[in-house]
Amino acid sequence: MANPASLNTTAAGFDAVSGRLGSGPRGRKPRRLLSPRNIIVYGALTFAAIYYLLPLYVMIVTSLKGMPEIRLGNIFSPPVEIVFEPWVKAWSQACTGLNCDGLSRGFWNSVRITIPSTIVSIAIASVNGYALANWRFKGSEVFFTILIIGAFIPYQVMIYPIVIVLREMGIYGTLTGLIIVHTIFGMPILTLLFRNYFVSLPEELFKAARIDGAGFWQIFFQIMLPMSLPIFVVAMILQITGIWNDFLFGVVFTRPEYYPMTVQLNNIVNSVQGVKEYNVNMAATLLTGLVPLIVYFVSGRLFVRGIAAGAVKG
Numbered sequence: 001m002a003n004p005a006s007l008n009t010t011a012a013g014f015d016a017v018s019g020r021l022g023s024g025p026r027g028r029k030p031r032r033l034l035s036p037r038n039i040i041v042y043g044a045l046t047f048a049a050i051y052y053l054l055p056l057y058v059m060i061v062t063s064l065k066g067m068p069e070i071r072l073g074n075i076f077s078p079p080v081e082i083v084f085e086p087w088v089k090a091w092s093q094a095c096t097g098l099n100c101d102g103l104s105r106g107f108w109n110s111v112r113i114t115i116p117s118t119i120v121s122i123a124i125a126s127v128n129g130y131a132l133a134n135w136r137f138k139g140s141e142v143f144f145t146i147l148i149i150g151a152f153i154p155y156q157v158m159i160y161p162i163v164i165v166l167r168e169m170g171i172y173g174t175l176t177g178l179i180i181v182h183t184i185f186g187m188p189i190l191t192l193l194f195r196n197y198f199v200s201l202p203e204e205l206f207k208a209a210r211i212d213g214a215g216f217w218q219i220f221f222q223i224m225l226p227m228s229l230p231i232f233v234v235a236m237i238l239q240i241t242g243i244w245n246d247f248l249f250g251v252v253f254t255r256p257e258y259y260p261m262t263v264q265l266n267n268i269v270n271s272v273q274g275v276k277e278y279n280v281n282m283a284a285t286l287l288t289g290l291v292p293l294i295v296y297f298v299s300g301r302l303f304v305r306g307i308a309a310g311a312v313k314g
Contacts, residue, residue, distance in 0.1 A: 058282075059285060059286055060286065062075065062278055062282040063086050063087065063279050063282040067277065069081070086277070086282070087287070089280050090268070090281075092104050094268045096268055102284075103268070105257075105259075106262075106264030106265070107261050107287075109258055110260040113175060113250075114240055116179050117182035118236060118243065120179070121190055121239055122232065122235045124183070125191045128187070129193070129197070130195075135216065147192065151189045156248075159252055162181060163252070166181075173254055175258050178249060181249055182246070182249065185249075193234060193235060194231060194235070197231040201227060205223055209223055229302065230302050233302035234302075236295075240291070244260075244291055246262060247263060250262060261287075265288045268284050
């Protein structure tokens with residue numbers, strides 16, 4: 001025979017459970033899929049995506065068409081017959097001035113400009129940012145203020161003085177001079193990024209290393225660098241994109257045999273000799289922008305991590 005006390009306890013338990021169940025669902029109320037907020041957000045994102053993807057679609061389909069099909073005038077229709085001759089001509093046969101070797105020469109010039117400019121500017125800026133963040137020296141705030149001002153000075157006003165300086169150094173019109181220019185102009189904003197990132201790291205790590213007797217370079221290479229991959233990716237993407245897409249510095253500070261890819265592209269697109277080959281122009285434009293796109297898609301996730309981890313924190 002069951003114990004009356006246990007029956008009373010069981011009944012009380014059922015009453016408690018039924019009371020909780022009868023109080024209704026708990027937790028956050030589910031959001032409606034077609035709420036006004038979602039309609040505005042997804043509508044704006046869809047509009048922005050179409051705005052950027054539609055010109056890209058037109059460029060791709062135009063580069064895969066022959067000129068007879070392009071003359072029909074329907075720029076949005078897919079190609080009836082896919083042809084790759086415009087891509088081949090844009091790379092190795094299109095005329096850029098007196099030379100008819102396409103974008104290939106400009107591509108290798110851009111590679112020779114971008115790689116050393118990116119490596120040198122990031123290396124120097126990372127050390128500058130580390131020193132400004134962790135090693136306070138006399139005049140550091142003045143130095144940092146000068147760098148900040150330099151980041152916002154329009155570089156157009158400095159072109160002529162730089163031309164004179166490079167001429168006096170004997171490197172005007174060379175790849176070396178253009179690499180120095182890109183390195184210097186990338187220094188202020190990169191120093192700001194690295195300084196803000198190193199400031200966001202736990203200060204206790206730096207103090208513990210100092211107590212253990214670690215010096216300037218030992219702390220930098222053994223503690224700071226292993227923790228700084230995201231911000232290095234941010235700096236790399238910014239520099240590669242800026243240097244690869246540069247036109248003004250390339251046309252001002254180099255000679256025709258050293259023109260980067262963007263200058264070669266301008267010469268192809270704005271050529272006034274013969275028939276305007278829109279498919280070749282579109283293929284040349286896509287080839288020019290391919291390298292920054294690949295770099296971003298390969299390292300885009302680390303780029304977002306670097307931004308979130310302190311790249312824009314002050």
